[in-house]
Amino acid sequence: MxxxxxxxxxxxxxxxxxxxxxxxxxxxxxxxxxxxxxxxxxxxxxxxxxxxxxxxxxxxxxxxxxxxxxxxGVWDRLLAAVSAGYDGDLVMIDSTCMRVHQNGATGKKGEVGDRGMGRSRGGLTSKLHALVDAHGRPVSLRLTGGQVHDACEAEALIKAIPEGATLLGDKGYDSNAIRDAAAARNVWANIPNRSNRKQRFAFSPWLYKQRNLVERFFNRIKQFRGIATRYDKDPANFLAAIKLICARIWCAA
Structure with missing residues (x-):
């Protein structure tokens, strides 16, 4: 066959x-x-x-x-193993939302917590926060409700960046806390300044063009319909599926 x-x-x-x-x-x-x-x-x-x-x-x-x-922890170890030698000189950070299907929205009786779901402009959604390398391959992932602001998960993702790297992010990541967290690891945050920012930071528009790699990564994983739309009630299962697919992206690279 x-x-x-x-x-x-x-x-x-x-x-x-x-x-x-x-x-x-x-x-x-x-x-x-x-x-x-x-x-x-x-x-x-x-x-x-x-x-x-x-x-x-x-x-x-x-x-x-x-x-x-x-x-x-097999899927976690699999992704960690195949991505161990990633290109850490240039990394990109961003997030994307996945709509939660009605079959995945119902939880068990007495279950507490948001289960990685939240209300946003798209209705009930989950949000995947990702850090990818210079080849658009995933390095670190976090799952939250769709209403969670990108900056809330940025500091946790920054911990996976090697010292001396360059971080690319959009204006949603332009905060003093994120820039300080990056500086603490000797990472240059090439993030465009918000229009209302008083203290201006150096920014390279040419280097920023590479940020489209993280968007390409999201497009790749959303070719899987079970990822583009969340059908899983358990957030751990949904994130595990994403990690398995990410491991395959590394193997195909």
Missing amino acids: ARRRYELTDREWAIIEPLLPNKPRGVARVDDRRVLNGIMWRFRTGATWAEVPERYGPSTTCYNRFVRWRKA
């Missing part, structure tokens, strides 16, 4: 396979590559888990392994 475009290539699988949990004893589990392709199919199409085709194995196996490995 011919490989479908959303399935892992041989090169991608060669990178990912050694980073997955190794279970030498016990009952043999369903083929990892087959299950991963099923997980990718689910998020690529935005379908429910029950609709995962039989060629990928039982749909319950795809769901259970995705959640079990998320709880075990």
Whole structure:
């Protein structure tokens, strides 16, 4: 059977396979590559888990392994491993909103917290805050409700920037707190000054043109319908799916 475009290539699988949990004893589990392709199919199409085709194995196996490995931190370690040698000289920061589907908006009875959802101009949305490198590859990610201002998550993302780097961000990141956090790591924040700012900072319009790479990153992950629209009730599952897709972006680079 011919490989479908959303399935892992041989090169991608060669990178990912050694980073997955190794279970030498016990009952043999369903083929990892087959299950991963099923997980990718689910998020690529935005379908429910029950609709995962039989060629990928039982749909319950795809769901259970995705959640079990998320709880075990497998997807976090996978992204960290493939992105360990990223180009940190130039990094870009930005955010994007994903609409929350009605099926993902309902929570369990008695559940507290915003579950990474909030009201914004687009209705009920989640917001992904991202830091990408000079090749548009994701380095650090954070998920919040759609109403959360970009600057609120910037300082946490800045911690992932190596010293001496250059940070590109739009005017939404022009605050003294963000500039101070960047300066503390010897990072130059190339951010345009707000019109009402009294203290002006050096800014390079030529370098700022590279910021479109973070927009391209958002466009890439939103080709997956299960990411462009959030169907998952659990924010941890939704962020884990994004990290898995981001790991694949690194493998394909």
